[in-house]
Amino acid sequence: MKIAIGNDHAATEMKFAIMEYLKELGHEVINFGTDGHESCNYPEFGEQVGRAVAAKEADCGVLICGTGVGISIAANKVKGVRAAVCSDCATARLTKEHNDANIIAFGARIVGLELAKDIVKAYLEAEFSGGRHQERIDMIHEIENR
Secondary structure, rough: EEEEEEOHHHHHHHHHHHHHHHHHHEEEEEEEEOOOOOOOHHHHHHHHHHHHHHOOOOOEEEEEOOOOOOHHHHHHHOOOEEEEEOOOOHHHHHHHHHHHOOOOEEEOOOOOHHHHHHHHHHHHHOOOOHHHHHHHHHHHHHHOOO
16 A cells, blocks of 8 residues: 655654554555754644545545644545544544545644554554445535535
8 A cells, every 4th residue: 555644843753663564564655744842833744645635646644733633634624535534443444435535634742653653553453444434535526516
């Protein structure tokens, strides 16, 4: 699987660790985030990952900032993106099963590294359930297209 990853300065170290973890799992990783620690603007990285996922240049995305919230809001402005902030494994699994989220986000200041790895794994192992959930995804697309 090809996974786009983006981060701001608050999450550089966690991004590197998650990239390594994804590679250990056999995934290809595209790095859109900053590699430094100087203050930068998370919306740029959220948009870049969102555009890569929406254009099918990546199968899904992982976004990390201080809380995961700001960067996910930026990604959700890209048409076709369904980014969800996940601070636990159940939410990560369910956001894929029920919402067919194509990007997950979390906060480097909120979750520790081992939990972040577990969140990524839970998300990647989950599959969209379809059925009644597809009807709701279709409703989201209708809102997006208005």
